[in-house]
Amino acid sequence: MARELLKGNEAMAEAAIRAGLEAYFGYPITPQTELLEWMSKRMPELGRPFLQAESEVAAINMVYGAACTGKRVMSSSSSPGVSLMMEGLSYIAGTELPAVLINVMRGGPGLGNIAPSQGDYNQMVRGGGHGDYHAIVLAPASVQEAIDLVVLAFDLAEKYRSLTFVIADGNIGQMMEPAELPPMRPLKRTVPEWAVQGAIGRERRVLSSIYIEPEDEEVVNIRLLERWREIEANEVRFKEYFLEDAEIIVIGYGTAGRVAFSAVRTAREQGIPVGLLRPITVNPFPSGRIAELIPQARAFLVVEMSTGQMLEDVQRAVEGRVPVEFYGRLGGVVPYPDEILNEIIRVAEEPIELGVDPLDGWLKRLKAITN
Amino acid sequence: METVETAKLVYSRPESLTDATMHYCPGCTHGVAHRLIAEVMDEMGIRERTIGVAPVGCSVFAYYYLDCDFVEAAHGRAPAMATGLKRVLPDRFVFTYQGDGDLASIGMAEIMHAAGRGENITVISTNTAQYGMTGGQMAPTTLPGQKTTSSPSGRDVELMGYPLRMAEVLSNMEGSGYVVRRSLHNAANIRKAKKAIRMAFEVQKRGLGFAMVELLSTCPTNWGMSAVESLKWVEENMIPVYPLGDYKVTSALDGIRV
Numbered sequence A: 001m002a003r004e005l006l007k008g009n010e011a012m013a014e015a016a017i018r019a020g021l022e023a024y025f026g027y028p029i030t031p032q033t034e035l036l037e038w039m040s041k042r043m044p045e046l047g048r049p050f051l052q053a054e055s056e057v058a059a060i061n062m063v064y065g066a067a068c069t070g071k072r073v074m075s076s077s078s079s080p081g082v083s084l085m086m087e088g089l090s091y092i093a094g095t096e097l098p099a100v101l102i103n104v105m106r107g108g109p110g111l112g113n114i115a116p117s118q119g120d121y122n123q124m125v126r127g128g129g130h131g132d133y134h135a136i137v138l139a140p141a142s143v144q145e146a147i148d149l150v151v152l153a154f155d156l157a158e159k160y161r162s163l164t165f166v167i168a169d170g171n172i173g174q175m176m177e178p179a180e181l182p183p184m185r186p187l188k189r190t191v192p193e194w195a196v197q198g199a200i201g202r203e204r205r206v207l208s209s210i211y212i213e214p215e216d217e218e219v220v221n222i223r224l225l226e227r228w229r230e231i232e233a234n235e236v237r238f239k240e241y242f243l244e245d246a247e248i249i250v251i252g253y254g255t256a257g258r259v260a261f262s263a264v265r266t267a268r269e270q271g272i273p274v275g276l277l278r279p280i281t282v283n284p285f286p287s288g289r290i291a292e293l294i295p296q297a298r299a300f301l302v303v304e305m306s307t308g309q310m311l312e313d314v315q316r317a318v319e320g321r322v323p324v325e326f327y328g329r330l331g332g333v334v335p336y337p338d339e340i341l342n343e344i345i346r347v348a349e350e351p352i353e354l355g356v357d358p359l360d361g362w363l364k365r366l367k368a369i370t371n
Numbered sequence B: 001m002e003t004v005e006t007a008k009l010v011y012s013r014p015e016s017l018t019d020a021t022m023h024y025c026p027g028c029t030h031g032v033a034h035r036l037i038a039e040v041m042d043e044m045g046i047r048e049r050t051i052g053v054a055p056v057g058c059s060v061f062a063y064y065y066l067d068c069d070f071v072e073a074a075h076g077r078a079p080a081m082a083t084g085l086k087r088v089l090p091d092r093f094v095f096t097y098q099g100d101g102d103l104a105s106i107g108m109a110e111i112m113h114a115a116g117r118g119e120n121i122t123v124i125s126t127n128t129a130q131y132g133m134t135g136g137q138m139a140p141t142t143l144p145g146q147k148t149t150s151s152p153s154g155r156d157v158e159l160m161g162y163p164l165r166m167a168e169v170l171s172n173m174e175g176s177g178y179v180v181r182r183s184l185h186n187a188a189n190i191r192k193a194k195k196a197i198r199m200a201f202e203v204q205k206r207g208l209g210f211a212m213v214e215l216l217s218t219c220p221t222n223w224g225m226s227a228v229e230s231l232k233w234v235e236e237n238m239i240p241v242y243p244l245g246d247y248k249v250t251s252a253l254d255g256i257r258v
């Protein structure tokens, strides 16, 4: 297939379709809406169900119902809509069903705005819905990567009977870039052995997230955790740039990671020994790779479009052995490469003390340049 | 020696009903409603092609008793879940079973829009004028003046609003093919309820849109009555507020007898 100029939201929609999506349920919200609109045209063309639900609450419960049949199903939304889906997501996790959700994140909290943000990291990575569960979370930094990760999301969801989220931000959703779509996959023909499709010639099956005996629920929780640990062991993905001899290691995902890449490249040209680690899976988090980098690192610099949500995961991986600095822009503001370059230079030139809360200095510097 | 047949089996457990002992309180009509659904599945021969959606409420374990594939929804979301199922498996029978709190309170948006879309599902809803499972709190269906554990002085309509009549409300939806209210308080009405449930599945079979049967039901435990008293309470107090009848019957059903 040839490279075409594609808009992120539409590319993700078409990638899902080509990955064998069998039903889509969603609700309009900026900056995700083109995804739903693309589905509304393409899915009926292919004779596959598309439904605009009355709310995100309904949309995710439609996904829940359709996922019970073992079909490939998904929804997409943006931050406020994803908040509404948390109930359904918890039920899907509790019923151990595969399902894919794309969150094109926007500025918050509350109604916030429609600009790109990474403020939903905690909600997506650490749960969001009630109860003990984990979801696989994939973070693309380009339209091409968004396409590839949407396809991967379905495969991972089914392999582990797990929720899989693709967290893009408004930037990835709205941006147009040359990218290549995968070929159209044939629809799945097999029905998973757990699926509910009517008890034709077999015992009835029940799919439920209720385990009224705490001892039974505990067994389910153990199973979910063991499956999660298997995911942690096998599915960590990241990209590295200039890391071989890097003494300053920048860590950023999605759009923040992409902007950081420009800054790192410029810093390299200036002779600063800096490299970039860009997590692709923010859950499971590449903690192991970060730990490996500690001996060569003078300092880590975490860059996010949030108040330092992923920062906590990096700090946990680094265990206080070298300084971890932070730079973030908030509320839908995307950092410029120059801002990150300045941070890299600062970390390279200034002595950074161990054991100081990186948020203190960052907030002071940020307030000096904001409204 | 010649044997003479003296007994004929006239009543037995429907095939679609499991032999599990029901957990419902004595005098509760959930068991009756379950049995009627099972009889209808038997008569129509659709047990193997039916998927039930259980609610959150006393009937959360409906699938212990109804011998077909089942899923278990979040509170009020059964119509959305049923929509997802039906859209990907249009040739299966999909029904929800919902209490009045589930359907008329927390699940109001989902039921209204399922009807509005003419979603080709069957909804069996039980109306006990309060929340059963959580111990008898006020529901949108609670009668004016009725005492519940969260309206201890009786439902004051000035403060707590008026009963919601779901059959009437849903019958106004263009997508509704069949919306009726029946009662389970005596044998004659149970027979009528059974016919209505059958009709609601026939609507689905024929692709005639959304179908709902609201069943006036008892909750002797939370009402603080004996089983017999509660049946009488349905007749004397609930039917005047919730008149039985056919609220929407699509003309496409003309001539169909069940």
Ligand SMILES: Cc1ncc(C[n+]2csc(CCOP(=O)(O)OP(=O)(O)O)c2C)c(N)n1
Pocket: B056, B057, B058, B059, B075, B098, B099, B100, B101, B102, B103, B126, B128, B130, B131, B132, B133, B134, B139
């Ligand atoms: C989101 C949510 N809110 C509240 C509850 C608690 N809850 C469980 S059952 C129920 C009411 C059930 O009443 P109804 O739907 O009338 O069914 P019944 O038990 O009377 O059959 C409530 C409020 C819940 N499980 N989930």
